[in-house]
Amino acid sequence: MADVKENIVVYGAEWCADCHRAKYLFDKHDIQYDYKDVDSDPKILEEMLALVDGKNIIPVIKFGDGTVLQEPSNEELLKTLGMQEESPMKQSHDVVMIGAGPAALTAAIYTTREDIDTVLFERGVIGGLAAVTDMIDNYPGFPKGIEGLNLATALQEQAERFGAIIELGEVLAIHDEGMYNRVETTSGDYYARAVLIATGSDYKKIGVPGETEYYGRGVHYCATCDGAFYRDKRLVVVGGGNSAVQEAIFLTRFATHIDLLVRSTIKASDVLQKDLEQKVQEGKITVHLGVATDEIIGENNMVVKVKGTKDGKPVEFETDGVFVFVGLQPNNQFLKDSGVELDEIGLIKTNNKLETNVRGVFAAGDIRSGATMQIASAAGEGATAALMIREYLEDRTHPIQN
Numbered sequence: 001m002a003d004v005k006e007n008i009v010v011y012g013a014e015w016c017a018d019c020h021r022a023k024y025l026f027d028k029h030d031i032q033y034d035y036k037d038v039d040s041d042p043k044i045l046e047e048m049l050a051l052v053d054g055k056n057i058i059p060v061i062k063f064g065d066g067t068v069l070q071e072p073s074n075e076e077l078l079k080t081l082g083m084q085e086e087s088p089m090k091q092s093h094d095v096v097m098i099g100a101g102p103a104a105l106t107a108a109i110y111t112t113r114e115d116i117d118t119v120l121f122e123r124g125v126i127g128g129l130a131a132v133t134d135m136i137d138n139y140p141g142f143p144k145g146i147e148g149l150n151l152a153t154a155l156q157e158q159a160e161r162f163g164a165i166i167e168l169g170e171v172l173a174i175h176d177e178g179m180y181n182r183v184e185t186t187s188g189d190y191y192a193r194a195v196l197i198a199t200g201s202d203y204k205k206i207g208v209p210g211e212t213e214y215y216g217r218g219v220h221y222c223a224t225c226d227g228a229f230y231r232d233k234r235l236v237v238v239g240g241g242n243s244a245v246q247e248a249i250f251l252t253r254f255a256t257h258i259d260l261l262v263r264s265t266i267k268a269s270d271v272l273q274k275d276l277e278q279k280v281q282e283g284k285i286t287v288h289l290g291v292a293t294d295e296i297i298g299e300n301n302m303v304v305k306v307k308g309t310k311d312g313k314p315v316e317f318e319t320d321g322v323f324v325f326v327g328l329q330p331n332n333q334f335l336k337d338s339g340v341e342l343d344e345i346g347l348i349k350t351n352n353k354l355e356t357n358v359r360g361v362f363a364a365g366d367i368r369s370g371a372t373m374q375i376a377s378a379a380g381e382g383a384t385a386a387l388m389i390r391e392y393l394e395d396r397t398h399p400i401q402n
Contacts, residue, residue: 002064002065002066003064003065004063004064004065004067004080004081004082005031005032005063005064005081006064007034007063007064008026008031008032008033008034008061008062008063008064009033009034009035009036009061009062010022010023010026010033010034010035010036010059010060010061011036011038011044011047011048011051011058011059011060011061011062012035012036012037012038012058012059012060013037013038013039013058013228014037014039015039015149015224015225015228016058016059016225017125017127017131017132017148017149017152017224017225018058018059018071018124018125018225019058019059020125020149020153021074021124021125021126021168022059022061022072022077023035024126024168025074025077025078025168028168029081029083031081033061036048038058039228048060051068052068052070053301054217054301054302055070055216055217056216056217056218056226056229057070057071057215057216057220057226058070058071058225058226059071059072061077063080063081067080070216071216073123073124073170074122074123074124074168074169074170075123075169075170075186078168091188091189091190091191092180092190092191092192092193093117093118093119093190093191093192093193094111094116094117094118094192094193094194094393095111095116095117095118095119095192095193095194095195095196095389095393096118096119096120096121096181096183096190096192096194096195096196097118097119097120097121097195097196097198098120098121098171098174098183098195098196098197098198098199098334099120099121099122099128099197099198099199099200099331099365099367100120100121100122100126100127100128100156100166101127101128101129101130101152101198101199101200101365101366101378102127102128102130102151102152102155102365102375102378102379102382103198103200103364103365103366103378103379103381103382103385104120104196104198104364104365104382105120105126105127105152105155105156105158105159105164105382106155106378106379106380106382106383106386107196107198107364107382107383107385107386107389108120108159108162108164108382108386109155109158109159109162109164109386110382110383110386110387110390111164111386111389111390112159112162112163112164113162114390115163116389116390116393118163118164118165119164119165119166119167119190120159120164120165120166120167121167121169121170121171121183121185122166122167122168122169123168123169123170123171125152126152126156126166127148127149127151127152127153127155127156128152128200129200129201129202129328129366130148130151130152130375131148131149131151131152132148132149132222132224132225133148133224134147134148134223134224134246134247134250135147135148135250136148136151136375138374138375138376139151139375139376140376148224149224151375167185167187169185169186169187170185170186170334171183171184171185171334172184172185172186172334173334173336173337173338174195174334174335174338174340174358174361175338176338176339176358176359176360176361177191179193180192180193180360181194181195181358181360181361183195192360193360193393193396194360194361194362194389194392194393195360195361195362196362196363196364196385196386196389197335197340197348197356197361197362197363197364197367198363198364198365198367198378198382198385199330199331199332199334199367200330200331200365200366200367200378201328201329201330201331201366201367201373202328202329202331203221203222203324203325203327203328203329204324204326204327204328204329205221205324205326206238206293206324206326208293208294208295208296209294209295209296210295210296210297210298210303211296211324213296213298214296214298214302214303214322217298217301217302217303218296218298218302218303218304218319218320218321218322219296219303219321219322219324220321220322220323220324221323221324221325223247223248223250223251223323224250226323227247227250227251227253227254227255227323228254229321230251230254230255230320230321231254231255232254232255232256233254233255233256233320233321234255234256234257234258234259234318234319234320235251235255235257235258235259235319235320235321235322235323236258236259236260236261236306236317236319236321236322236323237251237258237259237260237261237322237323237324237325238261238293238306238322238323238324238325238326239260239261239262239324239325239326239327240260240262240263240264240265240266240267240268240289241267241268241325241326241327242267242268242269242272243325243327243328244260244262244268244325244326245260245266245268245272245273245275245276246268246272247323247325248260248276248279248285248323249272249275249276249279249285251323252279252284252285255284257283257284257285257286258284258285258286259285259286259288259306259317259319260276260285260286260287260288261288261291261293261306261308261317262287262288262289262290262291263290263291263292263293264289264290265289266287266289288310288315288317290310290311291308291309291310291315292308292309292310293306293307293308294307294308294309294314295307296322302320303319303320303321303322304318304319304320305317305318305319306319306322328366328373329346330345330346330347330348330366330367331367332346332347332348332367335348338358338361339357339358340356340357340358340361340363341356341357342369343369347367347368347369347370347371348363348367348368348369349369350362350363350368350369350370353388353391354368354381354384354385354388355388355392360392362385362388362389362392363385364378364381364382364384364385365378365381365382366378368381
């Protein structure tokens with residue numbers, strides 16, 4: 001029987017954050033693979049699509065035993081390889097950080113520089129939503145802007161340079177056990193004198209017929225991840241906030257035309273609205289206000305049409321793909337039985353020291369109630385959280401015994 005670890009082929013692209021994540025995992029475990037860039041040759045793209053029934057989502061990974069995975073999680077990759085993320089020799093740590101976006105990575109830079117033993121757990125892409133943002137124009141120090149993936153990579157490298165350990169796994173629960181918190185993960189239990197929750201948010205879905213059925217076959221939630229598959233195609237973007245407008249503008253790099261479906265009115269910032277107006281004048285985007293998206297229609301395994309309602313009357317938009325940007329939802333599933341107090345929309349409540357109601361548990365970034373949902377402020381909160389954690393650890397007199 002063929003060895004699953006032999007002749008591995010990774011189909012990806014340089015602009016794909018999930019592709020970098022998969023390669024990072026293989027490199028970390030010294031697993032050899034052949035990398036094929038689907039953006040470099042149409043034949044490579046055709047080869048990949050033939051493996052996954054035409055589903056336009058990367059990375060696609062073919063293993064030596066014939067197994068094919070598309071956009072696998074870190075856990076799926078390790079399971080397929082018959083491996084488990086190796087735990088550090090020391091199972092108890094000063095700090096366990098949940099998430100590896102700008103808030104946690106910044107916090108880790110501060111804690112590790114002061115020799116505070118720090119481990120981060122990330123179930124998805126290192127850098128979080130920042131890593132899948134095309135261009136970040138409002139992060140201080142970059143007058144010409146910086147690509148989200150490049151910023152995420154720089155933060156990761158800086159944190160690791162000072163000694164931060166990044167584990168590619170998922171946190172399942174947190175348990176308050178007196179002198180420490182037990183962090184239950186997919187690679188075993190970790191014990192932490194302090195915990196920083198910085199899991200951020202993920203994209204919401206609109207919940208209409210066809211959305212789930214055609215995910216990856218015309219329905220997407222990340223323009224920088226999948227937009228390049230729609231060169232010279234027509235697209236629909238659903239949403240009217242900052243993300244929807246920003247991603248619609250980005251998608252004009254590839255698509256011939258974009259119909260922007262907005263349920264009520266445009267709520268993006270003035271700067272983005274001016275940029276949008278420019279694209280409208282150029283004929284690249286048409287804005288449809290007051291349109292509710294009702295159904296996504298497909299034929300031959302691909303999206304062909306979006307049905308909606310405007311002023312009580314049905315409307316239709318022919319399209320090759322749909323990108324949905326209707327807001328974010330907090331990544332808080334693992335907190336169900338933790339005792340950590342959440343607000344009415346599921347964000348974590350903290351005091352002015354970024355402490356939660358559970359002793360030793362802190363929160364920072366987009367998961368925190370009252371956060372401004374900006375990368376710069378998430379990084380700032382990460383620095384503040386690190387200083388508060390240091391103060392908290394200094395006040396404790398009974399270290400954990402291994």
